[in-house]
Amino acid sequence: MAGKMKAAVCHEFGKPLTIEELDIPTINQNQILVKVDTCGVCHTDLHAVRGDWPAKPTPPFIPGHEGIGHVVEVGSNVDWIAKGDIVGVPWLYSACGHCEHCYGGWETLCEKQEDTGYTVNGCFAEYVVADPNYVARIPAGVDPLHVAPVLCAGLTVYKGLKMTDTKAGDWVAVSGVGGLGQMAIQYGVAMGLNMIGVDIDDAKLAQATELGAALTVNARDTDPAAFIQKQVGGAHGALVTAVSRTAFSQAMGYARRGGTIVLNGLPPGEFPISIFDMVMAGTTVRGSIVGTRLDMIEALSFYAQGKIRSVVKADKLENINQIFDDLQNGRVAGRIVIDFRN
Amino acid sequence: MAGKMKAAVCHEFGKPLTIEELDIPTINQNQILVKVDTCGVCHTDLHAVRGDWPAKPTPPFIPGHEGIGHVVEVGSNVDWIAKGDIVGVPWLYSACGHCEHCYGGWETLCEKQEDTGYTVNGCFAEYVVADPNYVARIPAGVDPLHVAPVLCAGLTVYKGLKMTDTKAGDWVAVSGVGGLGQMAIQYGVAMGLNMIGVDIDDAKLAQATELGAALTVNARDTDPAAFIQKQVGGAHGALVTAVSRTAFSQAMGYARRGGTIVLNGLPPGEFPISIFDMVMAGTTVRGSIVGTRLDMIEALSFYAQGKIRSVVKADKLENINQIFDDLQNGRVAGRIVIDFRN
Amino acid sequence: MAGKMKAAVCHEFGKPLTIEELDIPTINQNQILVKVDTCGVCHTDLHAVRGDWPAKPTPPFIPGHEGIGHVVEVGSNVDWIAKGDIVGVPWLYSACGHCEHCYGGWETLCEKQEDTGYTVNGCFAEYVVADPNYVARIPAGVDPLHVAPVLCAGLTVYKGLKMTDTKAGDWVAVSGVGGLGQMAIQYGVAMGLNMIGVDIDDAKLAQATELGAALTVNARDTDPAAFIQKQVGGAHGALVTAVSRTAFSQAMGYARRGGTIVLNGLPPGEFPISIFDMVMAGTTVRGSIVGTRLDMIEALSFYAQGKIRSVVKADKLENINQIFDDLQNGRVAGRIVIDFRN
Amino acid sequence: MAGKMKAAVCHEFGKPLTIEELDIPTINQNQILVKVDTCGVCHTDLHAVRGDWPAKPTPPFIPGHEGIGHVVEVGSNVDWIAKGDIVGVPWLYSACGHCEHCYGGWETLCEKQEDTGYTVNGCFAEYVVADPNYVARIPAGVDPLHVAPVLCAGLTVYKGLKMTDTKAGDWVAVSGVGGLGQMAIQYGVAMGLNMIGVDIDDAKLAQATELGAALTVNARDTDPAAFIQKQVGGAHGALVTAVSRTAFSQAMGYARRGGTIVLNGLPPGEFPISIFDMVMAGTTVRGSIVGTRLDMIEALSFYAQGKIRSVVKADKLENINQIFDDLQNGRVAGRIVIDFRN
Numbered sequence A, B, C, D: 001m002a003g004k005m006k007a008a009v010c011h012e013f014g015k016p017l018t019i020e021e022l023d024i025p026t027i028n029q030n031q032i033l034v035k036v037d038t039c040g041v042c043h044t045d046l047h048a049v050r051g052d053w054p055a056k057p058t059p060p061f062i063p064g065h066e067g068i069g070h071v072v073e074v075g076s077n078v079d080w081i082a083k084g085d086i087v088g089v090p091w092l093y094s095a096c097g098h099c100e101h102c103y104g105g106w107e108t109l110c111e112k113q114e115d116t117g118y119t120v121n122g123c124f125a126e127y128v129v130a131d132p133n134y135v136a137r138i139p140a141g142v143d144p145l146h147v148a149p150v151l152c153a154g155l156t157v158y159k160g161l162k163m164t165d166t167k168a169g170d171w172v173a174v175s176g177v178g179g180l181g182q183m184a185i186q187y188g189v190a191m192g193l194n195m196i197g198v199d200i201d202d203a204k205l206a207q208a209t210e211l212g213a214a215l216t217v218n219a220r221d222t223d224p225a226a227f228i229q230k231q232v233g234g235a236h237g238a239l240v241t242a243v244s245r246t247a248f249s250q251a252m253g254y255a256r257r258g259g260t261i262v263l264n265g266l267p268p269g270e271f272p273i274s275i276f277d278m279v280m281a282g283t284t285v286r287g288s289i290v291g292t293r294l295d296m297i298e299a300l301s302f303y304a305q306g307k308i309r310s311v312v313k314a315d316k317l318e319n320i321n322q323i324f325d326d327l328q329n330g331r332v333a334g335r336i337v338i339d340f341r342n
């Protein structure tokens, strides 16, 4: 598709993105071109443009991996997706399709994956190239603005909850009731779990209660481990959305014997763990990142059924550096979503 | 049963045990009295008499929890065990029977458990009181000397292997091919796993190969992570029998994405863990201690089928302090088993 | 406890029960005596007094296995239950405690189990002897009349739903929305399942919708297999509460590939099954009966949280033969519960 | 690739195949052309050419789905497979890649699958077109003649054993120790299972023992249900490779409570099942067909490790009708493999 598009480009780690006019990218026969309607801004985008992680993107690149859009061009070899389809372009841009992880429905563990807005250009642009085998079909009638955060934030916590190996009726604590935590509470409630919100901000805890948490504890005033052990005999599962040393160590304390703690964040550095306690209590600690395509269908389906509502604020691509600044400084409640429509 | 018995008693942490003549203990209507034939000496006994762990036994006490013996007295309320039965008296002396762990076949996680040779007197004595609901039936025709280490060492690694969530054909690395590791190799082979021995002692690795390990690596010369990743694409599971910082960190490195590392030891102190790597690779780290009664039946059954052979050396109760000394200084190959017969 | 009690006794299969004055039974040191407050009347009681099944009870016997009562006497060897405790006396009177099923948390499969109101006297009496290790603790504040059906009907469908191996968000059809089916819809909703009611009675289907079913189909007018396949691509799981040839064959038709059909009833005779279809579709068919003590805790916990409401009608023991007659002729909506209080 | 090839073609159900000279088929950009070296003859081929099953192939077609060959042509869009690669062309020719089954690693349940030698032309020909995404890589150094039966027979029983939900040390009975059964015994042994052979032919049972079965029973002389229940307390799992009414009903009898019976054959007609027994015993009955690509990798890996040996007899394509005749009349021991090399 000939023409120009607006995009936010990272040219150097740690520097502001520049808003540029670029050629609309061309696709090969196995790809599709998506006109982006909305795209959420995720912490991972911030890590990407700062070059925080060991394996870094290669500038210049366009971040953004919570893109919702409609398909405007389809490669000649693509038969599963058609022009006009509404799709989500998520973090997992593509996987090899042939390794044991891919065969086993665990493409998120594929060692040859490409990641949107990181190893390939992402959705902070009016158009984005996507692999039709890895985009998500967006259920009909869903608002592009509000569904965007499901693509990464929602998917991540939903999968994280699944990885706690808990079942309906079990107690699951969510450590950190920010954007991710609020979604986790809602997914947990929809899954029949008894959710516990753990945070240091009473307003957030009040919101957790409103979203269906059966119990909340302010870790600033109260030792969450003692509290949860006393109230319900410990949590069967824990989802640590904002992994800090404190949050991690608290989760080890409030987990029930035989419980599972799922880590959903990507903090740098090393964390201390008491193996003695872990062995005595039969605790499981597990890392989980985003979710597979099947998880995505499920996460979107819960959303389409009205069981999840996301708190979003629409903004413009031109404000991306301010958004990043707010994000970095904890001034964002819910999710900022870039709205390209209009 | 009136009379006297010989026992090794810990009166003070860190001091030598004393060999004493004590009254044969009396049982209540729900207990049984076992005449001990053999009892293995486990590292946990060493931790017990040194008072190494946070929750300590209360001296004076008699250690020992790999006891094999025959039942000589049966409480009036006991109907499942009869005089003359050959039983094993393991670490798990009893559990509450009514908590969710007990109901769910996870009595090893019971918060009200009693532990043999730790919270109640153990098998470093000619007679021991036992709870008939928690002793193991020893399969007929099995040698009391060689089966003793199955009660704790064998059970522990067998359960540990189960907790790796692997299946036949998967690759499982055993870190530390000492007494526990050798048993782990054998149980793994019997379970259809492709076993990898990791150690720093070539003699032990040679033995691992002889016991059926498909691959071995000397971590002194070769980086086990690089080696295992290259040879087989990483291990699906890892059993760390001798948990040290190095062993733990190596296991994180050689685990395949989505793999599970089971910790089978009880080291004091804290270990560093990179949560970033764990989340990216979807790794699971899990603590596991001894095994349930059902695990015990299975572990003994593999043994009775001739699939496991234990390396034991018989010794006398009177030498217990020397044995502890040897154990502490790594001078014990296989298992020392106290033989009370004769 | 000296004294007399009123009881409904079966002296001959197929004959009316007689209401008699009997001595209050005595307990041994390992038992408890429960004063029955309420007891639901289950189809199994009908099968028992008619001698319908291959293994029959031995008359004279007292049926009844949904008993709620308070403990009035405690054997000297019992420490887990105290006088005054409110307990439920369920179908599983006791199990051996030492077989692989008992060890593994599957005491409902124990080959040496005793069953209340069948192999031992049950709760259609003012007093009943119980095994303290197998009674259920009734959560505080719960109404004895309404909770009674949870002990068997609720437990059975809750366990049945668990055995469908489905997860929150999956589609599960309930075949037969009578007393059991209504409870199944509610448990399913509480577990986050998308429930489908299948029946031939529009009133029952309307009730299913009211209880949270996402979809219903009247199998008299509409082929449920075609309907469910078309609407949602087939059910991941199916619970057949009233197993008939038709219901079973329909479930085979509306199950999704890889789906699981759980049978929750005990019809006599043989049912035809197409193995070709089963293999092609990878279908699982599974029998499930009542539930374990852990399932009971969970089932009661959902109830205590207010997520399940049972439809009950109180009646008097003296009317038991009329109740059986109504039950047999399908004239009972919900559950008749004998109320002994007053 | 221009040129001619020899092929066995079915023009009419129930009629002999004709050996013909056909044009070597052409591939599109997403396909590969495989020069067939060997191809096993499976019972399913017989069903195909007789039109036995409800969904039939459309004549004319070429059967054969245990093809081993080397890649001679590669579509321009194919990057995972290269010219010269040795591949297996199995029953599952292709699947949609986008349904929940495909996403979940269950492509064998895909409703849009194509099947080799059934819905598309198969390997009873010198050349066959294949979908590179669904062929199996054959491990280096493996004999094409002997590995062929692993592609369908081996894969089927391996997956079937996995679907019994058993673990190492469990007892698993194989009903029918013919070609499939012999492979099942071997895979079971490699998986650490205690295998039981059930057949009516002493020679086959002797072979089962030789292949590692721990127990065998001749169902002509001895009731296998009584025998297995008495010897080992019932089988945890059963694999019924030759599903007949008798075999199915016996398996229901010798399964342990809570056991799983996997059906691996595709008999027409209906089989009677006692739901009462199934519910009382908590039995699971499950259909299983071939295996996924991941199962294939595993099945081939066991083979490549030397743990499985197949009994094959090489034959020529020209003899296909005689082979079918022998197969139909039970005159084939092991597997006939068409050898195209020479």
Ligand SMILES: [Zn+2]
Pocket (backbone or CB within 6 Å): A095, A096, A097, A098, A099, A100, A101, A102, A107, A110, A111, A112
């Ligand atoms: Zn991959």
Ligand SMILES: [Zn+2]
Pocket (backbone or CB within 6 Å): A042, A043, A044, A045, A065, A091, A152, A153
């Ligand atoms: Zn993200």
Ligand SMILES: [Zn+2]
Pocket (backbone or CB within 6 Å): B095, B096, B097, B098, B099, B100, B101, B102, B107, B110, B111, B112
């Ligand atoms: Zn307990």
Ligand SMILES: [Zn+2]
Pocket (backbone or CB within 6 Å): B042, B043, B044, B045, B065, B091, B152, B153
């Ligand atoms: Zn020990």
Ligand SMILES: [Zn+2]
Pocket (backbone or CB within 6 Å): C042, C043, C044, C045, C065, C091, C152, C153
């Ligand atoms: Zn009942």
Ligand SMILES: [Zn+2]
Pocket (backbone or CB within 6 Å): C095, C096, C097, C098, C099, C100, C101, C102, C107, C110, C111, C112
């Ligand atoms: Zn039992």
Ligand SMILES: [Zn+2]
Pocket (backbone or CB within 6 Å): D042, D043, D044, D045, D065, D091, D152, D153
């Ligand atoms: Zn085949």
Ligand SMILES: [Zn+2]
Pocket (backbone or CB within 6 Å): D095, D096, D097, D098, D099, D100, D101, D102, D107, D110, D111, D112
């Ligand atoms: Zn598909």
